[in-house]
Amino acid sequence: MSTRPSRGLMTSVALLAAAGDVGGDFFRERDSGSLPCQARPDEPFCFDWAKDNLDRFGTPTVQHLELVVISVVIGFAVAFALALFAHRRGWLRAPLLAATGVLYTIPSIAFFFLLLPVTGLGKDTAIIALAVYTLQIIYRNTMLGLDNVSSSVKDAARGMGLTDRQILWRVELPLATPEIIAGLRIAVVSTVAIATLAVFIGGGGLGTQIYGGGNLTFPTSIFISLAIVVVMALALDAILLAIQRLTTPWRRARTI
Amino acid sequence: MSAALLPLASFGGAIEFILEPQTSNVTGGKKVGGFEQAMELALKQLEVTALALAVALVIALPLGLYLGHRGKGEGVVIGFGNAGRALPELALIALVAALIGIGLVPVTLALAVLGIPPILTNAYVGVRQVDPAAVDAARGMGMSEMAIIRKVELPLAIATVMGGVRSATIAIVATATIAPLAGVVTLGDFIINASIYGEDGRLAGAILVALLALSLEGLLALLQRRLTSDGLKVKTA
Numbered sequence: 001m002s003t004r005p006s007r008g009l010m011t012s013v014a015l016l017a018a019a020g021d022v023g024g025d026f027f028r029e030r031d032s033g034s035l036p037c038q039a040r041p042d043e044p045f046c047f048d049w050a051k052d053n054l055d056r057f058g059t060p061t062v063q064h065l066e067l068v069v070i071s072v073v074i075g076f077a078v079a080f081a082l083a084l085f086a087h088r089r090g091w092l093r094a095p096l097l098a099a100t101g102v103l104y105t106i107p108s109i110a111f112f113f114l115l116l117p118v119t120g121l122g123k124d125t126a127i128i129a130l131a132v133y134t135l136q137i138i139y140r141n142t143m144l145g146l147d148n149v150s151s152s153v154k155d156a157a158r159g160m161g162l163t164d165r166q167i168l169w170r171v172e173l174p175l176a177t178p179e180i181i182a183g184l185r186i187a188v189v190s191t192v193a194i195a196t197l198a199v200f201i202g203g204g205g206l207g208t209q210i211y212g213g214g215n216l217t218f219p220t221s222i223f224i225s226l227a228i229v230v231v232m233a234l235a236l237d238a239i240l241l242a243i244q245r246l247t248t249p250w251r252r253a254r255t256i
Numbered sequence: 257m258s259a260a261l262l263p264l265a266s267f268g269g270a271i272e273f274i275l276e277p278q279t280s281n282v283t284g285g286k287k288v289g290g291f292e293q294a295m296e297l298a299l300k301q302l303e304v305t306a307l308a309l310a311v312a313l314v315i316a317l318p319l320g321l322y323l324g325h326r327g328k329g330e331g332v333v334i335g336f337g338n339a340g341r342a343l344p345e346l347a348l349i350a351l352v353a354a355l356i357g358i359g360l361v362p363v364t365l366a367l368a369v370l371g372i373p374p375i376l377t378n379a380y381v382g383v384r385q386v387d388p389a390a391v392d393a394a395r396g397m398g399m400s401e402m403a404i405i406r407k408v409e410l411p412l413a414i415a416t417v418m419g420g421v422r423s424a425t426i427a428i429v430a431t432a433t434i435a436p437l438a439g440v441v442t443l444g445d446f447i448i449n450a451s452i453y454g455e456d457g458r459l460a461g462a463i464l465v466a467l468l469a470l471s472l473e474g475l476l477a478l479l480q481r482r483l484t485s486d487g488l489k490v491k492t493a
Contacts, residue, residue, distance in 0.1 A: 044355055105473045106466040107430030113447055113462035117266035189341045196344040197434075200447070210350050216437060219354045226347040233342035 046220040054224075057209060061228055063123070064205035067195045068236070071127050072188050075134030080180075082135070083142035084168070096139065104136035108194050112201040126203030130195060134187035141183025145176025178251065181244040185237050192233040196225070270459035280452055288453050289460065294443070298468060301442035305429045305472070307364045312371030312424055317417070320379025324413075325405050333380045340373025345431040349438050358439030366438070367431055371424035378420025382413030411485045418480040425476060429469050443468065 079100070086092040106114075111129040119125045149172045157171045173180075199207030209215055209225040216222075272278070277290030323329045352366040386409045394408045410417065433444035446453050446461025453461070 101473075102470065105426055105469050107426075107433055107469050109430070109433050109444070109447060110462040110465035110469070113458055114466060116462075117263035117459065186341065189338065193342055193344040196346040199346075206344075207346055210344075210346050211437075216350050217354055219351060222347055222350045222354065226344060226351070229344045229347065230342050237338075 044219050045223055049220055060206045060208050064195055067126055067198055067205050068191050071130035071191055072134055075131040076138055079135045079138035083139050087146050100136035100139050103132045108133055109197050109200055121202040123203040125201050126198035130191050137187045138183045141179050145179030146172055149175045177248050181240055185240045188236045189233045192229055266459055269456035270463055273456040273460040289457055297443045301432045304363055304440055305432050308367030308428045309371055309425055311368035312375055316372045316375035317379055320376040321383055321405050324380040324383025333377055337373045337377030349434050353438035360440055363435050363438045363440045367428045370427045370431055374423035375420045378416050382416030383409045386412045414483050422476045425472055429472055433465050
């Protein structure tokens with residue numbers, strides 16, 4: 001450890017001391033019951049404030065959904081194309097898995113700022129980084145789905161006179177749909193959570209209601225944002241599950 | 257031409273920031289950055305990552321292996337794994353700071369919460385995927401249930417188990433980047449407090465965080481290879 005404390009630590013300590021002062025001296029002398037609850041730091045959730053301010057979450061929620069949907073659509077398009085490519089040319093499998101793995105490992109917040117000199121502040125940078133994050137998940141699941149198609153099914157298709165292209169689109173991909181959608185579900189749910197970090201690069205979204213302004217020390221706003229994020233993740237997950245059920249009727253018939 | 261080279265200049269500035277302390281315009285002339293401070297923050301990030309991973313492992317690994325061995329609680333374990341993915345790390349760190357407090361202990365616990373779901377789910381799924389015939393054979397040879405978990409199921413499930421550990425590590429080290437919001441000054445301080453460190457500092461932080469995460473992932477990949485029993489290596493080769 002260095003002898004001089006770093007600036008960030010000093011700021012934090014000063015903030016803590018200030019918070020302690022406020023809580024200890026300022027509010028204790030007054031009747032805290034008469035204050036609106038958002039002014040009381042010990043209040044974990046302020047219903048009055050939530051009731052009056054729910055509309056301020058509208059725009060960030062829409063922005064958040066936009067970030068997630070655009071990122072996952074781009075991520076899916078790229079990862080799906082890469083998977084089909086690797087499926088055709090086997091030698092590409094391992095290098096593509098490694099490359100998407102490296103991109104997946106780089107934390108999104110670092111990726112935002114690595115892109116910054118090239119793409120600047122704003123939601124484009126956030127979308128690129130979030131899309132890149134989903135590549136590995138979608139690529140790996142698509143490959144897994146294609147690998148799981150049994151060779152006897154492919155032989156049967158070939159015996160019926162289907163070309164390689166027809167086998168891919170009419171036999172292999174439909175049979176791989178459950179794994180592909182499983183990958184999409186993981187990608188969507190993770191992206192909904194990670195998109196909160198877009199606030200750091202000026203990309204908007206629900207992160208603005210957690211980190212921006214004085215929100216970081218105001219649990220009510222954080223709790224509401226958290227709830228919206230979780231509900232959004234569950235809703236998008238349910239939609240994808242419904243799509244999977246609709247597109248793979250043979251599985252439904254078998255399981256019932 | 258010069259516009260195309262601008263990004264390169266930024267990266268040059270960031271590398272200077274990592275190597276040599278720079279003058280900051282808000283610290284009253286005190287220099288920021290440089291190799292010493294970068295190492296200090298990187299070690300802090302490694303420390304909190306290692307602590308959180310250790311807590312997550314101690315809780316989730318035995319529980320996942322045991323539940324997988326008994327074949328119990330599948331819905332709960334899988335559901336927990338999915339719920340963990342939907343948890344926004346920014347909200348988690350912010351809530352911990354606002355409600356529990358700032359410092360190493362609250363942040364370690366918050367990060368451990370992120371690491372538990374992938375380790376638990378993968379340990380469970382890994383053990384469930386082990387061929388029941390192998391378990392029966394071990395039982396027939398007189399192994400105790402504990403010995404079966406330790407000597408048969410865990411080695412056979414090691415790829416899946418380590419997959420969970422690696423996911424957990426990536427999530428924890430990534431989230432440790434925003435730990436300065438809760439008073440633990442990691443490399444993310446360069447990114448979050450750009451007003452102090454400047455744009456070079458911010459980019460330097462991003463480079464260092466990316467390198468740290470990639471090194472950890474590389475280390476764990478090596479560890480996984482060491483932990484995989486020789487018998488299994490022969491089969492896949």
